[in-house]
Amino acid sequence: MSAKMVRLLGVGKQYSNCRYVLRNISFDLHKGEFAYVTGVSGAGKTTLLKLLFGMEKASEGQIYVNNRDLGSLNKNRLFQYRREVGFVFQDFKLLPDLTVFDNVSLPLEIRNMSPKEIDYRVKGVLSLVGLSDRADDYPPVLSGGEQQRIAIARSIVGKPSLLLADEPTGNLDSTNAREVMALFQEIREMGTTVLIATHDEALMQMFPTRTIELQHGEMMADKGAAK
Amino acid sequence: MKKHRGLKRTFTDFRRHPWLHFISIFTITIALTILGFFLIAFRNFEQVAEQTSPKVTGTVYLQNGLSESQVRLLRERILALENVIRVSFKSKRTVMEELSEFVGGAQPDSIAAAELFPDVLELEIRKDTSSAGLIVLKSIVSKYPEISEVDFSEDWLAQYHRVRSVLRIFGIILMVGLLVGCSFIIANFMGMRHQSRRNEIEIVQLVGAEKTFILAPFLWEGFIEGLVGSTFALLVLYLLKMVISFFIHSGWATLLGARGWLYLSPVQGGLVLGVGIAMAFLGSITVFMRFQQES
Numbered sequence: 001m002s003a004k005m006v007r008l009l010g011v012g013k014q015y016s017n018c019r020y021v022l023r024n025i026s027f028d029l030h031k032g033e034f035a036y037v038t039g040v041s042g043a044g045k046t047t048l049l050k051l052l053f054g055m056e057k058a059s060e061g062q063i064y065v066n067n068r069d070l071g072s073l074n075k076n077r078l079f080q081y082r083r084e085v086g087f088v089f090q091d092f093k094l095l096p097d098l099t100v101f102d103n104v105s106l107p108l109e110i111r112n113m114s115p116k117e118i119d120y121r122v123k124g125v126l127s128l129v130g131l132s133d134r135a136d137d138y139p140p141v142l143s144g145g146e147q148q149r150i151a152i153a154r155s156i157v158g159k160p161s162l163l164l165a166d167e168p169t170g171n172l173d174s175t176n177a178r179e180v181m182a183l184f185q186e187i188r189e190m191g192t193t194v195l196i197a198t199h200d201e202a203l204m205q206m207f208p209t210r211t212i213e214l215q216h217g218e219m220m221a222d223k224g225a226a227k
Numbered sequence: 228m229k230k231h232r233g234l235k236r237t238f239t240d241f242r243r244h245p246w247l248h249f250i251s252i253f254t255i256t257i258a259l260t261i262l263g264f265f266l267i268a269f270r271n272f273e274q275v276a277e278q279t280s281p282k283v284t285g286t287v288y289l290q291n292g293l294s295e296s297q298v299r300l301l302r303e304r305i306l307a308l309e310n311v312i313r314v315s316f317k318s319k320r321t322v323m324e325e326l327s328e329f330v331g332g333a334q335p336d337s338i339a340a341a342e343l344f345p346d347v348l349e350l351e352i353r354k355d356t357s358s359a360g361l362i363v364l365k366s367i368v369s370k371y372p373e374i375s376e377v378d379f380s381e382d383w384l385a386q387y388h389r390v391r392s393v394l395r396i397f398g399i400i401l402m403v404g405l406l407v408g409c410s411f412i413i414a415n416f417m418g419m420r421h422q423s424r425r426n427e428i429e430i431v432q433l434v435g436a437e438k439t440f441i442l443a444p445f446l447w448e449g450f451i452e453g454l455v456g457s458t459f460a461l462l463v464l465y466l467l468k469m470v471i472s473f474f475i476h477s478g479w480a481t482l483l484g485a486r487g488w489l490y491l492s493p494v495q496g497g498l499v500l501g502v503g504i505a506m507a508f509l510g511s512i513t514v515f516m517r518f519q520q521e522s
Contacts, residue, residue, distance in 0.1 A: 055433075082435035093430050097243045110436040154434065 005031045005066060005162055005193040006052065012060030013047050013217075021047045022217045025061070029195060031161070034188040036204055037197045039214035045197035048214070049164045052195070053087050054078050066161055083111065086155030086192075088165035092147045094139040100126070100150055101135040107158040125153040129183060145176030149183065156187055163187060165196045169203060181207050233443025237451065240444060248452060251507075254416045255456025256463065258409040259503050263464040265405050266495045269398050274489055276391055277354075283361070283384055285350035287368060288376040293346070301373050302348060308367060310360055313351040319344045345375060358385035410506045417449060417510025418517075428515075442515050449511035450504060457503025461496060 006029035013022040022044045029035055037045045050056040051063060054070055063070040066084065073081055094103050101122055108118045126132045129149040139147055148168060155163060165184065169177035181203055188194045198204065204211060210224035241248050287305070289298065302314045317325075322344045350368075352361070361379055369377040431441050472488040491499065 079432070079435045079437045082433065087433065093433065095427055095430055106431065106436075107434045110431070110434065110440050158435070 003031050004028050004064075005033070006195070007064040008061065009063075010061035011048075011051065011058045011063055013044075013051060013056065014059040020217050022051070022058075022214075023060075025214075025219050027212055027219070027222055029162075029193055031193055032188065032191050033210065034185070034194045035196070035210040035212060037195060037212045037214060038199055038204065039220075040199060042216075043214040044217040045199075045214060046166050047217075049087070049166050049195070049197050052162075053085060053164055054081055079110075083107065083158055084161055086158065086160035086163040088148070088151050088155045088163070088168045090167040090170045092139070092151040094147060094150060094154075096139050099136050099138055100131065100142070103139065103150060104153045104157055107154060111158065121157055122153075125157045128156075128186065129153045130179075143176075144171050145173070145179065148172060148176070148180055152180065152183060152187075156192065160192060162193045162195070165194070167198055168196060169198065169200055174202075177203055178206065233440075234447050236444040237447035240448065241451075248448070251416065251452045252456045252459065255413055255452060255503050255507060256459040258412045259457050259460035259499050260463045260467075262402075262405050262409045262502065263460055263491060263495070263499045264467065265402060266491055266499070267464060267468060267489070269402060270489050270492060270495065272398070273395075276394075283352040283354060283356060283380060285352060285365070285368070285377065285379040287348040287350060287374050288378075289346045289348065290373055290375050291345060293373055297373060298346070298348075301371065304371070305348065305350065305368060308364060310353045310356040310364055311350055312353055315349045315351075317347045317349060319346050322347060352379075358388060361385075406502065409502060413453075413503070413506035414510035414513065417452075417507055418514045442512075445511040445515055446508065449507040449509075453504035453507030454500075456507065457500045460499055460503065461491070464499075465490060 006027075008025050008027055011022060011025040012020060014020050025048065037048055039045055047056065051058050051070070052065065054073060058071065065081075068081065070081075095106075098106075104125060105118050105122045108121060113121075123132065123135075126135055129152055131146060131149055131153070134142060134146065134150075139150065142150065148171070152165075152168070155165075163184075168184070169180055172180060177200070184194050184196065185207060208224075210222070212219060213221040213223070289301075293301075298316060302316060305311055306314045326344075352364070356364070361384065365377055365379045368374060428441055468488060468490045475488060
């Protein structure tokens with residue numbers, strides 16, 4: 001069995017109004033594993049991803065990513081952690097005033113890489129997502145599917161060990177959604193652990209893999225987990 | 228390397244949002260032009276006050292029967308006193324002639340009480356002598372035995388100084404108020420502008436940028452806009468100064484003196500430049516810090 005990339009032990013999240021959005025969540029994800037987190041809206045999928053990305057702190061339990069305890073991660077060290085984890089947002093979070101190339105190169109710019117290295121890596125991921133010819137365009141002129149692929153390109157350009165995606169196909173038509181899912185499979189094949197939050201049953205059937213099911217913030221099932 | 232990237236991102240942003248930066252610079256220019264115009268007005272008011280300030284004089288009435296050498300020695304002693312610029316002698320004859328001219332040309336000998344006038348020494352005193360300084364001078368001079376009476380214009384001079392210092396204090400208070408107001412406008416405008424870029428900051432944070440990476444372009448923007456805005460303000464003020472000089476030169480020539488309508492002094496110019504840069508700079512930092520606390 002490969003090493004653990006993600007480990008959640010009795011994780012809970014409670015907001016100030018005392019309502020639990022997540023309660024007693026425990027599971028492991030191995031390096032290079034591909035999994036879905038599923039459940040209806042409000043089940044706690046997005047909160048779970050936010051906890052894994054360090055955007056929120058767990059109220060209970062422990063979260064380890066690559067043997068790093070996220071509970072002990074202070075604000076000043078968060079930026080380093082985020083460089084190791086990619087996140088694909090449902091609303092893409094692209095900067096409309098930057099070109100596709102500049103949006104994708106942002107994670108490399110902040111690492112202070114040389115322009116040559118940035119050029120090489122950005123062209124590489126743009127080729128992977130099939131948008132090499134749109135490098136000089138601006139996000140608003142791209143279709144939803146293209147924007148999502150740019151967001152994916154940005155999230156993997158820094159070669160993260162873990163990729164989180166929150167409803168990555170939520171704003172896409174079925175053709176684009178299939179293409180994006182195929183892209184995630186490719187990324188997983190390159191060795192990246194991928195965890196996708198989705199409630200799209202059809203897609204999950206098309207690309208079957210391990211599925212963690214949430215309901216009212218509690219883990220109801222973990223189908224297809226490695227024993 | 229990092230610094231250059233911050234600067235590069237700043238210039239990229241200037242190209243991306245030319246109107247936003249134009250409005251920022253325009254706001255800074257307007258605020259500082261108002262401040263600078265007041266500083267110019269204050270400086271010129273001071274000059275006019277200086278130009279029109281009264282000559283401080285004193286009249287010293289001498290005892291009768293003093294010899295020329297006694298008068299000369301007395302003049303030298305008085306001239307050596309602090310704040311005295313010039314001492315001139317007027318004989319009783321000169322005084323009578325002046326009086327005769329004043330009353331309509333009557334012959335000095337025909338004035339009945341002509342012999343009652345004493346010889347006098349007229350003292351010219353430094354303009355900036357304080358009222359206390361005048362009182363001290365008067366008390367020293369009046370103790371000399373060769374002198375019978377001393378008459379200084381200290382009372383109304385004290386009044387004049389009092390009015391002038393009240394006006395000066397009022398001007399300084401107004402200037403400080405204006406300075407605070409301008410700083411507030413600039414810092415708040417920079418704040419509002421950066422609020423509009425929250426989305427950008429958030430995204431850059433999410434991809435793992437550290438504080439310095441996020442802050443660098445904001446600081447450069449603040450510095451550049453402050454510098455350009457205050458430089459424009461100085462240019463506008465110079466043009467205003469030229470226009471004002473052109474229109475009021477002949478009418479106010481006497482009041483303004485040989486130097487005419489003045490521009491900002493180097494210190495005032497530095498203040499305008501400094502306020503522009505510092506406020507735009509601080510505005511950037513404050514907003515960034517506020518955003519950091521919220522996120």
